[in-house]
Amino acid sequence: AQTVTQSQPEMSVQEAETVTLSCTYDTSESDYYLFWYKQPPSRQMILVIRQEAYKQQNATENRFSVNFQKAAKSFSLKISDSQLGDAAMYFCAYRSGAETSGSRLTFGEGTQLTVNP
Amino acid sequence: SQTIHQWPATLVQPVGSPLSLECTVEGTSNPNLYWYRQAAGRGLQLLFYSVGIGQISSEVPQNLSASRPQDRQFILSSKKLLLSDSGFYLCAWSVRWTGGHEQYFGPGTRLTVT
Numbered sequence: 001a002q003t004v005t006q007s008q009p010e011m012s013v014q015e016a017e018t019v020t021l022s023c024t025y026d027t028s029e030s031d032y033y034l035f036w037y038k039q040p041p042s043r044q045m046i047l048v049i050r051q052e053a054y055k056q057q058n059a060t061e062n063r064f065s066v067n068f069q070k071a072a073k074s075f076s077l078k079i080s081d082s083q084l085g086d087a088a089m090y091f092c093a094y095r096s097g098a099e100t101s102g103s104r105l106t107f108g109e110g111t112q113l114t115v116n117p
Numbered sequence: 118s119q120t121i122h123q124w125p126a127t128l129v130q131p132v133g134s135p136l137s138l139e140c141t142v143e144g145t146s147n148p149n150l151y152w153y154r155q156a157a158g159r160g161l162q163l164l165f166y167s168v169g170i171g172q173i174s175s176e177v178p179q180n181l182s183a184s185r186p187q188d189r190q191f192i193l194s195s196k197k198l199l200l201s202d203s204g205f206y207l208c209a210w211s212v213r214w215t216g217g218h219e220q221y222f223g224p225g226t227r228l229t230v231t
Contacts, residue, residue: 035219043155043205045222091160102166102174103149103211105220109160 002027004094006108013082014116020067021077021111023092031097034068034075035105040088048090051075053097079113087115119144123208123223131231136181136195138226140208143189148210150191151220152183155205167191203230 003026013019025034036048051059051068058066063080079086092108120143130136142148149168153161163176165183173183180199184192191208206226212218 043225045161045207045209047219047221050219089158102168103218103220104151104163104166104176105161106163107160110158112158 002029002032002094002096002106004092004106004108006090006092006111008111009109010112010114012114012116013079015082015084017082018078018080019082019113021079021090021092021113023075023077023108025073025075025092025094027073027094027096029096029098033095033097034066035093035095036064036066036075036077037091037093037107038086038088039091039110040085045091049077082115084115084117087113089113119210119221121208121210121221121223123206123226125226126224127227127229129229129231130198132200133197136193136198136202136228138193138206138208138228140191140193140223141189142210145189145210145212147188148212150185151209151211152191152193153207153209155207155225157204161207165193198230200230203228 005024032053034051038046038048049059049061049064058068065078067076089110089112091110093105095105122141151166152164155161167173167185170185181195208223209220211220
């Protein structure tokens with residue numbers, strides 16, 4: 001079974017600075033997808049960014065980018081120019097590419113990000 | 118555009134009482150549907166998923182059950198709630214076929230069992 005590990009329960013960053021959240025995963029599959037979700041205090045889960053394992057190029061969405069290291073099974077999220085609205089719990093998630101997986105996600109335990117003004 | 122609804126938003130129930138949480142999706146057909154539970158400050162645990170009407174897969178043995186009576190309706194139930202059933206319940210949907218499609222989440226239901 002796949003596992004996702006987020007080793008940083010809490011992180012903090014100054015407004016306008018850059019922060020990197022870590023995520024590692026364990027899998028024997030070659031076809032899979034990785035995601036970062038954000039959960040603000042409202043507890044609504046919001047997709048931040050996704051990465052296909054077959055793509056070597058790191059995904060980028062505005063101020064959010066990932067560092068995907070397939071061999072190391074590492075998938076970190078970098079937030080540039082941090083804003084107060086970025087404060088939230090961030091979850092890393094894995095999705096198998098197998099047809100029989102039902103497209104279900106395996107989540108890490110999350111990293112609580114605080115943004116200081 | 119697609120929308121996912123969950124109700125109720127909050128629920129306080131005594132131990133031993135029944136439970137019914139409902140999730141509906143609008144704006145898409147034949148979605149995969151999912152029920153997750155999240156304990157306070159923790160990650161999401163997948164409870165059930167469904168790839169079609171009447172097709173339910175259970176991930177964790179417990180006193181909860183799920184049903185999908187219609188294509189875009191997913192119901193989480195219990196005959197007798199336990200204290201350990203307290204938590205935040207999230208419904209999600211995704212496009213049915215493979216291709217790395219992400220899941221989209223509803224607003225959640227906060228359940229407190231007293």
